[in-house]
Amino acid sequence: xxxxxxxxxxxxxxxxxxxxxxxxxxxxxxxxxxxxxxxxxxxxxxxxxxxxxxxxxxxxxxxxxxxxxxxxxxxxxxxxxxxxxxxxxxxxxxxxxxxxxxxxxxxxxxxxxxxxxxxxxxxxxxxxxxxxxxxxxxxxxxxxxxxxxxxxxxxxxxxxxxxxxxxxxxxxxxxxxxxxxxxxxxxxxxxxxxxxxxxxxxxxxxxxxxxxxxxxxxxxxxxxxxxxxxxxxxxxxxxxxxxxxxxxxxxxxxxxxxxxxxxxxxxxxxxxxxxxxxxxxxxxxxxxxxxxxxxxxxxxxxxxxxxxxxxxxxxxxxxxxxxxxxxxxxxxxxxxxx
Numbered sequence: 001x002x003x004x005x006x007x008x009x010x011x012x013x014x015x016x017x018x019x020x021x022x023x024x025x026x027x028x029x030x031x032x033x034x035x036x037x038x039x040x041x042x043x044x045x046x047x048x049x050x051x052x053x054x055x056x057x058x059x060x061x062x063x064x065x066x067x068x069x070x071x072x073x074x075x076x077x078x079x080x081x082x083x084x085x086x087x088x089x090x091x092x093x094x095x096x097x098x099x100x101x102x103x104x105x106x107x108x109x110x111x112x113x114x115x116x117x118x119x120x121x122x123x124x125x126x127x128x129x130x131x132x133x134x135x136x137x138x139x140x141x142x143x144x145x146x147x148x149x150x151x152x153x154x155x156x157x158x159x160x161x162x163x164x165x166x167x168x169x170x171x172x173x174x175x176x177x178x179x180x181x182x183x184x185x186x187x188x189x190x191x192x193x194x195x196x197x198x199x200x201x202x203x204x205x206x207x208x209x210x211x212x213x214x215x216x217x218x219x220x221x222x223x224x225x226x227x228x229x230x231x232x233x234x235x236x237x238x239x240x241x242x243x244x245x246x247x248x249x250x251x252x253x254x255x256x257x258x259x260x261x262x263x264x265x266x267x268x269x270x271x272x273x274x275x276x277x278x279x280x281x282x283x284x285x286x287x288x289x290x291x292x293x294x295x296x297x298x299x300x301x302x303x304x305x306x307x308x309x310x311x312x313x314x315x316x317x318x319x320x321x322x323x324x325x326x327x328x329x330x331x332x333x334x335x336x337x338x
Contacts, residue, residue, distance in 0.1 A: 002016070040055050053068050062077065062079050063078055064076070066086075072106070074105065108121055115201075116200045116201075120194065120195025121195070125152065128188075132145060132182070139173055150163055155196050158321075160240045161313065163184070164241065166181055196331075199234060206231060206268065206269070209302065210226070213226075215247070220246070222243050227312065237264055240312040243256050308328070
């Protein structure tokens, strides 16, 4: 390591001797990110300006994509030879551990077949159930549980609304909130291997559902926004979130919900364009109205019984909840195997 600026005791030619792992240093994450970025750019990759974890390299015969999480990297490519050359390069400059086809990444289990890819967090759910057990309620345990349930939203769109409601009381939880959280755990215990299936034959068209529950918060009278987005038949994005300001009418709350889902659609659209190395579009202030006029999306009326976004904005009866959930591509992997 070079001598830091401001050190006047070092003589010319002297450097610092590192006595402990780089992981123990405060600047480690910044230095690692900079070094990885420089090496990937040197290899020909371009960093996405819409998702800084995404790096893309394309050529006449195909493309390479890297998804980076700290020092874990997922590599996707159109040719095996390109992937092998990249892994050899990374091993030469960093020394890597090649895990071949990924089966488990950041708490998510991955299974593949010719029909598509299946994601679930079964082990993560079982770990939560084991940790919670029959322990009594306390504030710290509630904080930890809600944090883990929020991470489960990565593959469990079915608990998004319930977890959003519970997360509002993290600052001052009570026994009633703990009881509801345990109720969510009992639901997860019945279907720990439920996960998302992404069909390999799904068409590349984006479809979005949005909904708003006007003035649903009894304390602030703020409305709730919920949306879900499909790529073909595959669910790729969803959210439940309380709106930042109070809406004076149901129309206003719905318009804010449209703004949220269109913003997410734009981000997805830009990322997909980044994968093809094309320039992104300019973002205008009046996002919903102008993009509608430009033909970026089409508004269609959806009957209440077919409104998939209802799952993210309100409590539903069992039959309606299961009917809507069946359209999300959630499958129980272990039951499918038997």
